[in-house]
Amino acid sequence: METFVEFKSISKYFTGVQALNDVSFRADGGAVCALLGENGAGKSTLLKILSGAQPPDSGCCNLNGADVAFGSPYDAIKAGVSIIYQERQLVENLTVTENIFMEFLPKLFLNIVNFSKAHAEAQKIIDMFKLPIDPRAEVGKLSVAHQQMVEIMKAVRRNSQVIAFDEPTACLSDTEVDALFEVIERLKEEGKVILYVTHRLKELFQISDSIVVLKDGQFVKKLNTTEVEERELIRLMVGRDLGDLYKGDKRAGHQNEAVPILEAKSLSNDMIKDVSFTLHKGEILGFAGLVGAGRSEIMAAICGVDSISSGEVFVEGKKVNIKNPRDAIKAGIGICPEDRKEQGLVLGRSIRENVSLPILGNIAKLGILNRKKEKKIASEAVEDYNVKTHSIEKIVVELSGGNQQKVILGRWTSAELKVLILDEPTKGVDVGAKSEIYQMVYDLASKGLGVIFISSELPEVINVCDRVIVIKEGRIAGTLLKDKLSEESVLTLAMKGAEPEH
Numbered sequence: 333m334e335t336f337v338e339f340k341s342i343s344k345y346f347t348g349v350q351a352l353n354d355v356s357f358r359a360d361g362g363a364v365c366a367l368l369g370e371n372g373a374g375k376s377t378l379l380k381i382l383s384g385a386q387p388p389d390s391g392c393c394n395l396n397g398a399d400v401a402f403g404s405p406y407d408a409i410k411a412g413v414s415i416i417y418q419e420r421q422l423v424e425n426l427t428v429t430e431n432i433f434m435e436f437l438p439k440l441f442l443n444i445v446n447f448s449k450a451h452a453e454a455q456k457i458i459d460m461f462k463l464p465i466d467p468r469a470e471v472g473k474l475s476v477a478h479q480q481m482v483e484i485m486k487a488v489r490r491n492s493q494v495i496a497f498d499e500p501t502a503c504l505s506d507t508e509v510d511a512l513f514e515v516i517e518r519l520k521e522e523g524k525v526i527l528y529v530t531h532r533l534k535e536l537f538q539i540s541d542s543i544v545v546l547k548d549g550q551f552v553k554k555l556n557t558t559e560v561e562e563r564e565l566i567r568l569m570v571g572r573d574l575g576d577l578y579k580g581d582k583r584a585g586h587q588n589e590a591v592p593i594l595e596a597k598s599l600s601n602d603m604i605k606d607v608s609f610t611l612h613k614g615e616i617l618g619f620a621g622l623v624g625a626g627r628s629e630i631m632a633a634i635c636g637v638d639s640i641s642s643g644e645v646f647v648e649g650k651k652v653n654i655k656n657p658r659d660a661i662k663a664g665i666g667i668c669p670e671d672r673k674e675q676g677l678v679l680g681r682s683i684r685e686n687v688s689l690p691i692l693g694n695i696a697k698l699g700i701l702n703r704k705k706e707k708k709i710a711s712e713a714v715e716d717y718n719v720k721t722h723s724i725e726k727i728v729v730e731l732s733g734g735n736q737q738k739v740i741l742g743r744w745t746s747a748e749l750k751v752l753i754l755d756e757p758t759k760g761v762d763v764g765a766k767s768e769i770y771q772m773v774y775d776l777a778s779k780g781l782g783v784i785f786i787s788s789e790l791p792e793v794i795n796v797c798d799r800v801i802v803i804k805e806g807r808i809a810g811t812l813l814k815d816k817l818s819e820e821s822v823l824t825l826a827m828k829g830a831e832p833e834h
Contacts, residue, residue, distance in 0.1 A: 371732030424472030713742030734765030
């Protein structure tokens with residue numbers, strides 16, 4: 333029997349936002365149908381409706397010729413529909429095996445779990461992904477990338493007819509992405525319907541057979557992947573030709589003053605070893621390396637999130653003693669962390685409250701917050717960073733990924749920063765918002781900030797940064813100046829390290 337899923341005139345309205353408006357298209361089994369659109373285009377909402385997490389206001393989904401309306405994600409799973417969201421749905425204090433077999437752990441008599449069989453079955457799935465993961469390991473102790481792979485393994489184990497991937501590779505290394513794509517090819521051969529959401533256009537051409545473009549909650553076009561070019565996809569997504577994404581840097585060159593704005597000397601702890609570097613006023617300094625190389629750990633040490641066993645940090649030539657993030661802010665160092673939802677935002681609070689977090693002490697007197705000033709600062713941040721919202725009181729969790737990232741950037745406009753650390757600032761962000769974020773980075777540097785830019789996407793590191801420090805196994809493998817930057821030069825250092833001196 334032919335497997336397919338069809339969306340029939342789906343509409344969904346949230347307060348102030350038409351998330352989906354009469355969306356119709358079909359995805360067939362044995363192929364990968366990619367969903368493409370800017371943040372807020374309606375991709376995730378469509379998947380939530382398919383999974384039963386949200387009901388449509390009108391229209392319905394059709395599975396293999398029968399209209400379906402799932403009352404919950406569990407009902408969808410039982411019917412053969414699995415959705416793998418950006419936000420991991422894992423129980424961190426349980427093992428890998430327990431998470432993979434969450435609903436259906438094999439049993440012996442008297443409802444006793446057959447862990448021996450469960451671990452063996454989990455190991456078979458882990459082997460499909462070619463990963464060094466122990467099925468008995470506690471999920472919370474795995475890396476973010478391996479947690480994401482466990483999330484994907486859950487869907488594979490269910491043997492679903494329809495599997496939707498929502499930004500599955502955002503935190504995966506190239507090797508892990510290759511392993512995932514091998515599994516997806518196998519699922520295609522088994523006749524599964526694969527829906528695939530990503531903002532990485534390169535991936536679409538690698539893995540998809542067709543592409544559905546959504547814009548502002550509406551269906552724009554369905555195209556065969558082999559018959560479309562990247563430039564045309566961008567135009568359909570954003571409604572305009574973005575040209576060169578990396579244009580807009582009007583700096584004549586970064587300001588290389590004698591005294592660095594930030595200097596790290598021989599920083600070491602359990603994760604990093606003897607890390608030293610300088611950052612100058614107006615410079616955009618890139619940090620590159622494979623997933624798990626230690627880039628984020630270096631920044632955590634500088635900002636006081638992690639302690640250091642030895643080493644020193646200087647801001648404008650003066651030694652600073654940073655024990656926690658509050659000390660870092662006082663020293664003029666701000667950070668936009670890699671995991672914005674877990675580390676960067678208070679998701680249940682408003683844009684206003686999130687923007688004012690680092691400066692509450694500056695806008696309060698005798699413990700009483702100046703609400704008028706807080707609203708003014710938040711409104712200016714929303715305007716300056718083009719956050720798409722009808723109100724500064726909108727709860728942050730309701731914003732798209734790109735707009736959430738802009739809120740984090742916006743919170744630092746009113747803080748007296750000297751250094752801003754951006755850790756994966758475009759992760760899970762659409763191409764239009766990426767272009768805006770690059771421009772914001774250029775503008776911040778042109779105003780004299782020292783900017784540290786960490787990214788796993790080599791093209792943006794190469795094009796945005798003035799120079800790039802490559803990290804390997806917690807150490808600096810080498811530094812590349814602008815004229816020496818290429819994907820090959822960065823990857824060579826990331827994988828092999830610097831050539832020994834003779």
